[in-house]
Amino acid sequence: MESLRKIIPDPDEDNKKKKRKKGVLLYSSGEKMYQGEILGFQRDGYGKYFHKNGLLRYEGFFADDLIHQEDVTIYYDNGNLKYEGDMKFGKKEGEGTYYYENGNLWYQGKFLDDKFHDKNIKTWHANGN
DSSP, X not given: OOOOOOOOOOTTHHHHHOOOEEEXXXXXXXXXXXXXXXXXXXXXXXXXXXXXXXXEEEEXXXXXXXXXXXXXXXXXXXXXXXXXXXXXXXXXXXXXEEEOTTSOEEEEEXXXXXXXXXXXXXXXXXXXO
């Protein structure tokens, strides 16, 4: 008599079977949050990420629901530039430039794990000095 073997399902098997679909994700209040490629219920692939007021926050690639791309551009909800540089799994990494909401330069240099990362960190005040 053959022994029975217990089959243990691969927990990632469901994700492997899922394919990216194009779709829209909404904020709980009903405004469009994201339009683009979705895997399950997460942003994954190319898409556009919006602020609640409808202005573009970011356009580019996502991985596991996080911004993941070199040379990204992110905007504040007033339309001003917020960040230019690289992001890996939602964190600023490498060279980048960060701006105050009023558009003035805040920091330019290296980032590591979403933090300023230079030996001689130089930042600017919101008034531009």
